[in-house]
Amino acid sequence: MEIMMKDITMYFASASVSLTNVFQDKVAAVNTYTHIHTQSSALIFPISGSSWVHSGKGKFFVTPGKVLHVNAHNSLHIENCGDQDFQFIVTQYQIAERFAEDLYDDAFLLRLAGAEVYESTVIELLKMQASPGAMVELNRRALFFKLIQKCVEGARDQQLQSTIKIMDQVVEYIEQNYQNKINVTKIAELFKLERRRLAYLFERHTGLAPNTYITEYRISKAKELLERADLSIAEVAERVGYEDCFYFSRVFKKITGLAPSTYRRKKMTGANV
Secondary structure: OOOOHHHHHHHHHHOOEEEEEEEEEEEOOOOOEEEEOOOOOEEEEEEEOOEEEEEOOEEEEEOOOEEEEEOOOOOEEEEEOOOOOEEEEEEEEEEOOOOOOOOOOOOEEEEOOOHHHOHHHHHHHHHHOOOOOHHHHHHHHHHHHHHHHHHHHHHHHHHHHHHHHHHHHHHHHHHHHOOOOOOHHHHHHHOOOOHHHHHHHHHHHHOOOHHHHHHHHHHHHHHHHHOOOOOOHHHHHHHOOOOOHHHHHHHHHHHHOOOHHHHHHHHHHOOOO
């Protein structure tokens, strides 16, 4: 199951994280693959190229802008799948105290808008790695926390933008298919979302529950059709997705306060509706 962004945020907010190592590596396009093993959990920051990273927790496609969290228990098989070197920086870290629900041993991706979110910070961190002294160590710790913050905030913002786009697509789908038999379950399956999550996101996006939005959009279209004298009430009901004319009339009256026939008569006579 995909790890939720709120769980990732909570993990990094509450875990006592300490940086243990930073190194840079690459998988040349001509060699196609390499293996690495981290001594602790780590974040992999792609700088250029693309690859498949195989771990015990799954297979991940990574490119600049996708930060991969991996654990310490598995060797990573990194397979270059592009026509240029896959270059990346690894930051290994440990946490002071382990809890059963923490994400230290999990593998997951943080999807960001692009590598510019983290590139300058992680390169600066790499340059500081070999420098000695307590002040450098203090700066290194602070920079690592800044790096994590940038990535978590960037992933959250990217997820928000992605959610807005999906919800816009859901609205468009409803407005193009309102005449058909559509419901929240079918829409959730189509957009590969859990039903309750779709309902929650949709209501945050539009201010209405999905079923309410479908109903109100159908009734708004029914109002337009009722102004046409050549269509019967039953034909109007069918055209806006209702097989049962009597049920359509009840829904129409509940929303508008008028029966469809009364609404039509008032519109035809120019009375206020």
